[in-house]
Structures are given as C-alpha cells and as structure tokens.
Amino acid sequence: MKKISLPNLILLSVILFFLAGYVGYPLYAIISESIKTPDGISFSAYSKIFDGNVFVALKNSLWLSLITIAGSLLIGLILSATLFFLKIPLKSFFSTLFLIPIATPPIVSVTAFAYLLGEYGLLTGFLKKYFAQSTNFAIDGWPAIILIHLYSFYPYFFLFISNSLKKLDADILDASKILGASKLTTFAKIVIPHISTSVISATIIVFMASMASFSAPFIFGSSERFVTTEIYSAKVNNDYTLAAVLAVMLTTISVFFLAGVRYFDRFEKNYASKGVTKVYNVEMKKRMSIPGFIISIIISVFVLLPVLALAYLSFLPEGSLMRDVLIEKFTFENYINMFTQPELFSPFRNSILMSLVSVLMSLFIGISVAVLVARENIPGKRLVEISSTLPYAIPATVVALAFIISFNTPTIFTGFNVLVGTFWILPLAYAVRNIPIVTQSAIAGMKLINPDLESASRSLGAGRLRTMFKVTAPLLLPTIINASLLVFIASVGEFVATIFLYTYETKTVSVEIYSHMRLYNTGTGASYGMLLFFIVMLIVYISRKTIDRSVRV
Amino acid sequence: MPFVSINNVSKEFESQKVLDSVSLEIVKGEFFSLVGPSGCGKTTLLRIISGLETPTSGKIILDGNDITSIPAEKRNIGIVFQNYALFPHMSVFNNIAYGLKIRKFDKSSIKLKVEEVLRKVKMSHKQYSPVTELSGGEQQRVSLARVIVNEPELVLFDEPLSNLDYALRLETRKEIKVLQQNLGITSIYVTHDQSEALALSDRIAVMNNGVIMQTGKPEEVYNNPVNQFTAEFIGHYNIFSAVEFQHIFGNKSNVGKYYAVLPEKIIPVLDPEGLCTVESVQFNGFFLEVQVQCNNTRVNLLVTQNGGQKLSAGDRVHLALRSNFDFRELSE
Numbered sequence: 001m002k003k004i005s006l007p008n009l010i011l012l013s014v015i016l017f018f019l020a021g022y023v024g025y026p027l028y029a030i031i032s033e034s035i036k037t038p039d040g041i042s043f044s045a046y047s048k049i050f051d052g053n054v055f056v057a058l059k060n061s062l063w064l065s066l067i068t069i070a071g072s073l074l075i076g077l078i079l080s081a082t083l084f085f086l087k088i089p090l091k092s093f094f095s096t097l098f099l100i101p102i103a104t105p106p107i108v109s110v111t112a113f114a115y116l117l118g119e120y121g122l123l124t125g126f127l128k129k130y131f132a133q134s135t136n137f138a139i140d141g142w143p144a145i146i147l148i149h150l151y152s153f154y155p156y157f158f159l160f161i162s163n164s165l166k167k168l169d170a171d172i173l174d175a176s177k178i179l180g181a182s183k184l185t186t187f188a189k190i191v192i193p194h195i196s197t198s199v200i201s202a203t204i205i206v207f208m209a210s211m212a213s214f215s216a217p218f219i220f221g222s223s224e225r226f227v228t229t230e231i232y233s234a235k236v237n238n239d240y241t242l243a244a245v246l247a248v249m250l251t252t253i254s255v256f257f258l259a260g261v262r263y264f265d266r267f268e269k270n271y272a273s274k275g276v277t278k279v280y281n282v283e284m285k286k287r288m289s290i291p292g293f294i295i296s297i298i299i300s301v302f303v304l305l306p307v308l309a310l311a312y313l314s315f316l317p318e319g320s321l322m323r324d325v326l327i328e329k330f331t332f333e334n335y336i337n338m339f340t341q342p343e344l345f346s347p348f349r350n351s352i353l354m355s356l357v358s359v360l361m362s363l364f365i366g367i368s369v370a371v372l373v374a375r376e377n378i379p380g381k382r383l384v385e386i387s388s389t390l391p392y393a394i395p396a397t398v399v400a401l402a403f404i405i406s407f408n409t410p411t412i413f414t415g416f417n418v419l420v421g422t423f424w425i426l427p428l429a430y431a432v433r434n435i436p437i438v439t440q441s442a443i444a445g446m447k448l449i450n451p452d453l454e455s456a457s458r459s460l461g462a463g464r465l466r467t468m469f470k471v472t473a474p475l476l477l478p479t480i481i482n483a484s485l486l487v488f489i490a491s492v493g494e495f496v497a498t499i500f501l502y503t504y505e506t507k508t509v510s511v512e513i514y515s516h517m518r519l520y521n522t523g524t525g526a527s528y529g530m531l532l533f534f535i536v537m538l539i540v541y542i543s544r545k546t547i548d549r550s551v552r553v
Numbered sequence: 554m555p556f557v558s559i560n561n562v563s564k565e566f567e568s569q570k571v572l573d574s575v576s577l578e579i580v581k582g583e584f585f586s587l588v589g590p591s592g593c594g595k596t597t598l599l600r601i602i603s604g605l606e607t608p609t610s611g612k613i614i615l616d617g618n619d620i621t622s623i624p625a626e627k628r629n630i631g632i633v634f635q636n637y638a639l640f641p642h643m644s645v646f647n648n649i650a651y652g653l654k655i656r657k658f659d660k661s662s663i664k665l666k667v668e669e670v671l672r673k674v675k676m677s678h679k680q681y682s683p684v685t686e687l688s689g690g691e692q693q694r695v696s697l698a699r700v701i702v703n704e705p706e707l708v709l710f711d712e713p714l715s716n717l718d719y720a721l722r723l724e725t726r727k728e729i730k731v732l733q734q735n736l737g738i739t740s741i742y743v744t745h746d747q748s749e750a751l752a753l754s755d756r757i758a759v760m761n762n763g764v765i766m767q768t769g770k771p772e773e774v775y776n777n778p779v780n781q782f783t784a785e786f787i788g789h790y791n792i793f794s795a796v797e798f799q800h801i802f803g804n805k806s807n808v809g810k811y812y813a814v815l816p817e818k819i820i821p822v823l824d825p826e827g828l829c830t831v832e833s834v835q836f837n838g839f840f841l842e843v844q845v846q847c848n849n850t851r852v853n854l855l856v857t858q859n860g861g862q863k864l865s866a867g868d869r870v871h872l873a874l875r876s877n878f879d880f881r882e883l884s885e
Binding site: 169172174175178180185189 | 638641642655
C-alpha cells in the first residue's frame, strides 16, 4: 500500500466525489434506466436495436460517419500535402484559414449553411435568379448533412496530417531518393507510413464526433433518422427507456473507439526517431504550383462562403422578407438590439456566464487530476486518469439525457437539490464534457516541465508550496490558459446538451440562433451567429498569442 | 583520367553565393575529404554531387559522363547521412533492402545481398530489429550497409560521425576506413573535424566561404599550408605578421607577408629578460598546452612534459624555433 499525504487525500476525495457524482452516477442512471421494466430488470429493451426505426438510425449514423471520414480524409490529405510539398503563395494564411471550421461552433456552421444553401439561402436565391429559375438549388437531407460534416471534420485530418508531416525528417526523403525511389514510391513507402498513425487517430476522432453529431442531422435531416436525433425525439416523446438504450449503444461504440485513440497515441510515441530530426523546407518543386494554389483558393471559398452569408444577413432589417438576394437596406440594428434589449441580451449573458463557470469547474478538476497523476504516486492513479478522460467519449446528447435522468430528483451529489431546470445544470454538463481537455493538456504540460527545475528550486531552499507557486505554476500557466480558452470555445457555442437542458430563463445564444432561424427571424439569428463566430475567433487569436509567447520561454 | 570531376560549380541561394566556381578532381578508389567550418559550403557541394541540389552553374562529371542534369534517384551514388536517415517504420532488413527492391532484384538475391552486407558491418544479429531500437553507432552501420549494398559508383559521407560520442567516433572511423579500402569504393567525406579528415583521407580539400583554399595529401596540407586559413584551421598554426615574427624570433626573412608556425615547433626558454609572459599552462596528457603573451601577440605552444623546464603562469620566457626551417611563409 502506497502512502498518501493528507492534502493529497483531501484533493483525491474531492475529485472522486465529483467524478462519481457527475460522470459515474449519470452513467449508472442511464444504464439502469435502459434495463428497468415494470417487472424488474431486463435487457428486453435492447431488442429494439434491431427494430426497424432504431436499426435504420444506427445504419444511417454509421454510413454518415464512413462517408464523412472518406471525404474529410481526402480533403485533409490533399490540403496538407499541398501546403507541405508544393510552393504556393500565402501559405501561412491558407493554413490558418483552413482551420476556421474546427473552431466554429457546429450550430453556427449549420445555420450558416442553411442561410447559404437552404431553402431561402443566399446562394440558392442567387443561382435561381441569375441562372435557372425553374431549378431548385436548395440542399436538404443527406447532401446537406454530408456537406456540413465535410466542412466541420476535414480540418481534423488536415491538422493531424500537417503536424505529422512537419515531423518528417527531410533527410529521410533525401535518403529514399538517393536509393533510387521515384517521388511516387517515396510517397507510398515513406510518407504514407509516416502519417498513418496520425491518420488513424484522426479517423477515430472524426468517427466518434460524427456518430455523436447532432446539429446537422437535427436541422437538415428532418426526414432521416440518426441515432442522436432519435435520442432527442425519444426524450421529447417521454420514452426514456428507448432514449437510454440508444444512449448506451452510442456511448459503448464511442468508448470503444476512445480506447483505440489512446492505443494509437502510445504507438506513435515509439516512432520518434533517435538523432536530430532535420526539418527544413521540403518543397519538392522550385516553381509555384498553380493547381495547388487553385485547390487552396477553392477550399478557402468553401470555408468562407457560409460565414460571409451569415455576416451579410446579419445586416438584414428584422422582419425583412428577403424577396431579393440583395438587401434593400443595411442596418446595424440587430447588433445594437442584442446589447440594448434585455430580452435579447440575456442569452448572451447566459452563454458567457455558463462558459465561465464551466471553465472554472473543469479547470479545478482537470488540474487537480493532472497534479495527482503526473507528480504524485497515489493509489488508484490510473482509475482517476481514465475516469477523467472518459467523458470525452460520451456524446453531448448522452450527457444531457443522463443529467436529466439523474438530477430530476435530489441526490447527495447535488446537495439534495433538483438540478434539472436550474442554471447550474448547463455549465455542469459543459464542464463534464470538457474536463478531459484540461486534464490531458495539463498532464502534457507537466511532463514538459523538466523535474530538475523543481529539484533546483528545492535545493535552493524553496519549500514545496513556494516551488509550486514560483516555478511549476508559472511554467504551466500558458498550458492552463490555452486549455481554459478551448473549454470556453466549446462551452460558449454548445448547442446539443443545451437544447436538452435549457429552460426559458436559461436560453443561450446557440438556442437563440436555432429558434430565430426556425422563426425566419433571419437578421437576429445571423447576428447572434456572427457574435459567436467573433467571440470564438477572438479567443483562438488570443490562444495563438499565448502559445507563441510560451514557446519563447 | 579522373573518376569524378567537379567543373567550376557555383551555387547561389537567394542571390547569396554559397559555392564560388569550385573545381575538384577525384580518382577512382580514392578517399577524398572536404573539410571546413560549418557554413563553408561543403554540404551543399555534397548535395550537388548527389543530385539533391542543382548547381547554378558548372558541371559534375562521373566516369566520363556529364550527370549534372540527371535526377538524384537515377545516379548510382550513395549518401551516409549525419542523422542516419533510417526509415523509422522499417526493420534493419527492410531498410537495407529498400534500394534493392526498387532495382527489382528477386527475393532470394535480396536476402543474400542483405545478409552479406550485414556481415560486413557486423550487424547480422540485428537483422530483424526495428531500427528505432538500435544505438547511434548501430544505426550508422545500418545506414552504411544500406548504401554499399547497392554497389554505388560513389559514396558520399555527410558528417557521419558527428552524432556519436568520442570513443565510438574513433572506432567507427577506423571501421569506415577499413571497409572503404576493402571494397575500393570511391568516397567523398564531408567533415568539420580536421583530425578526422587527416586520419581518414587519401587527399583533402580545405573549404572556406564557398571556395577551395587548398587541396592535397593530408601531410602536405598539414606541413605546407599555403594560406592563413588552412594554416589555422588544419594545423592550429600561430600566425605572425612579418614584424611580429622578427620581433619574437629575431629571424631575418623578407619573403612573406605572414609567417605560420605550428604550436609544437616552438620551444619556450625560461628567461627573466624574456619578451614573453606565460599566461596559462594546461595539462593535457601527452602535451602541455601553454599560452604565452609577447607584446600583445598571443602564442599557443604544445610542450612535451619531459621538456625539462617547469613552466607556470607568470614566468617570463623567450621563444625559439625547434629548427631554423620550422616556419612557413604565407603570401596572404
């Protein structure tokens, strides 16, 4: 039995209480809901998986994920290879631009696509007016969902493959060439194996995210069934048993793949070669590549068009019917109203407050876990680490459903209050989903800090606490700031859990975007969308600055 | 007829001249070294010979054929890289078989060739190991095997020993030399370590700022440097102006503008009236490294321990040449 100090014991208890209450107990509640029948415990509800509707939903979700993976992998591979191997102008501009969709809250992307290519979309109207009046260009159902998925998920492949390519040793490419390999052989035998682990990791992450995707199927897939939207409709129809069965099924698939990610992460570390990796410019061609430039321009337009449509429509006067693609009168009214009319301001205030609360909660738990796991030798360390990573694999729909089932009655974990319907349930749901972000980056940050620095501080006479505050904390700060910003981004535009859990008083910007779009209040919906977009981009900018500064340290 | 000719090769990167009409001739079977400080252009020249870079002007002739415009993968030239550049996702066997597979050898002859070359570099026991599990020295042997298995016409070495520790470096350098002699492969070896170049090479070329400063056999270059740079870089010569030289040694010679003297060719003699003061004495095993100051001219000496006189910092000495001919006159 390892010894454990009193402060560590207290910290460990707090963490375990939180994880048990807000991860363990809800998961238990949802499983027990799925096997509870009037005649006692039974797995009979699971036979519904093979029922027509549920089976169709499962099949559709799987197909959607596979198509998403294939398409995003193709786009991501082409873009990362283009930016890495070819010589094109505005390279760093493109590499930043291509990542915009990854930061954009899904509800904003989906709404933007609706405003661009939906029934009353800008581009739809434009094409109709100037090209073919009889043809309907509006997209809906599968094509729309796939398009939005490609938009949201190709950046994962782009990011993972680009990062992997940056670690490719230029001498290895030269060695292959010298040994007689053509460019194609080098690509097939050296580059592809080199990026394969990152492709697999990205595939698993995109698969999980795509299976859990809710916004796009919810808004564009009214006539199609998907697992996530089926959970929502089961909940709306008060069929909690079916909802729970679906949720357990979805989570099981997801957890299985999370284990896969962790396996491949470990695998990749073994690949790091010895010796000094020489990374210099491996542009294979000396001349500008025109096809590469054209591809980059096309994807940039694809990335920017929905956002531009959103921006354009945010200047549309409220109540305007948009009979023409051209706005008759531009106005800043929508933006002004958001901040002056209490009813329009409160969702904004809610979103910001909830995100701040969720950042604080996930920071507290995440950093505590990281400190215990990375530096201390405590019993049950693996269990703490795994259970704090687990929420990453639980889709937001499932977290929300589990919270509803768990916290509609008083529990010890909630201080014997009913959480459903309160303000607190929303930031709690966001925090639970985001704890893994903080834990993982804090652990990674701690591992980057040379333990000798702490030893040096101790040997110079500083106590443990002083060392913690004067050495460890300042070095860890950039990592923490960055993780906080990521949690804030994920929370401020969160739609999926919110739509399950909000009440009239706790409406957030994301819910407002959705409801204004449904009510055809285009101007207000679009300006809320732009507001979220701006907040998120501002934070991404700040976070990049933080990283830049921390690199210099 | 030379086996490799480098004819007036120049290279500019963004209008900066890295190589300035370099010409060299290397005969078949020769071990030739390019030695110079980092940034002198030696690696660029190596990359041009291999085809990984194209020269701005000039020609590379290999065995009578102009190969300047032939792409790297079509020249039969091997490179041993500084960081080994082994393919991390392949085993030792597959790394070595890589070039053979591209040349479409059949399976059984690939196996034979790989096994034979592994015996040559004494790595047979690691045939199926992943290369990431090898030590630096072992990785370098595999890297060498991967090159020679293709029987290249020319092998280029790009500072292959600089990532190894001192003892291993000495050992590996002997092995490279033995292997090169046994196989008779023409080799061009790039290094910034002058002792490595002197020990290994049949001939060396000293480079600085993209220009060849001197070419010759190691002992020629060491004993008869023709310019200040070579004298300092290869022999750590002390360089004196004509005035200083006369002042310190009293020699009357009016031919050179500068005079170069090897540290081991100068004898310090204890002399209370001497011109020079001993600044520091460092024990270095066989030699004592002594620094003396003679009227603002610093002179480095290597003195054998049994030189008789005990020197310590602060002693006054005068300097003498071991023999009257132990200096070189330099025109520049």
